[in-house]
Amino acid sequence: MIRASPARNRKPSSQAGTAASAVPASFERARRAKRLLLLLWIAMSYSSTGAAETVAADDLLARERFWPYQVALVEPLRPVGGSKEIPANRLGVLIRVVDVSTARVDFGRYGAHEVPIEATDLVARVGRVQRGEISKLTPNFVLSVQTRLVDSSGTALRALRPGAAGESRAFRCVFADPLAEDFPELLATLATAEPGPGTLTILVPQGDHGDAVVRDRLLQLDWVVPFVGKRFAAAETRAQLGAGAALPKILELSPEGRLLAR
Numbered sequence: 001m002i003r004a005s006p007a008r009n010r011k012p013s014s015q016a017g018t019a020a021s022a023v024p025a026s027f028e029r030a031r032r033a034k035r036l037l038l039l040l041w042i043a044m045s046y047s048s049t050g051a052a053e054t055v056a057a058d059d060l061l062a063r064e065r066f067w068p069y070q071v072a073l074v075e076p077l078r079p080v081g082g083s084k085e086i087p088a089n090r091l092g093v094l095i096r097v098v099d100v101s102t103a104r105v106d107f108g109r110y111g112a113h114e115v116p117i118e119a120t121d122l123v124a125r126v127g128r129v130q131r132g133e134i135s136k137l138t139p140n141f142v143l144s145v146q147t148r149l150v151d152s153s154g155t156a157l158r159a160l161r162p163g164a165a166g167e168s169r170a171f172r173c174v175f176a177d178p179l180a181e182d183f184p185e186l187l188a189t190l191a192t193a194e195p196g197p198g199t200l201t202i203l204v205p206q207g208d209h210g211d212a213v214v215r216d217r218l219l220q221l222d223w224v225v226p227f228v229g230k231r232f233a234a235a236e237t238r239a240q241l242g243a244g245a246a247l248p249k250i251l252e253l254s255p256e257g258r259l260l261a262r
Contacts, residue, residue, distance in 0.1 A: 079113035139255035169198030176248035203227035
């Protein structure tokens, strides 16, 4: 029988112990490196996100996809041409940002007005939409108009197909009385300037006409476009044009409601 010497028994054991202690050390170094990389990534992400979340008033036109549906006044305001002072914290529907200092807002019974952006919390709300703190799934103008449109293509009155407005890249809004004598002349003028691809033409009827009357008139003139129903036409006109606007009027709007052309 051959017996292994104690030295030989201890040597492999010492080597195994050394190898066993080396493996955790390498794991620890790798783990530390990964931790440092993670911290560096978080720091860089926080820095870039923080920069993106800084919104200035002169950025608002370029960031229309972050426009909130509503804004609130941060101070009492008597708009130009308004008969009443609008109280602070009053919510209104944002119609559009007009320029770097002005927004058009519909305050309901106080009317729709162009107000100084600095008198509202618009900039703060744009930042909150951008950060995901305020949910926004649909562009502003699409959200406001899509359930108000009537399909004029059939003999039965029905709402425009759900999603039709959301598929559009722009809107040509015609504010006119379809029963006016010069309405066919307006249509002839529109025919000479076809809208761009993806643009949906809609009629916002003026005059006290029922939906069936408007539908029949459009079919008679072979101008089959969706129109805003009677219940909402006056409110849409007020929101977009204001009281006493000269008619007929044509606005081209983005899905958010930004004015593209008039």
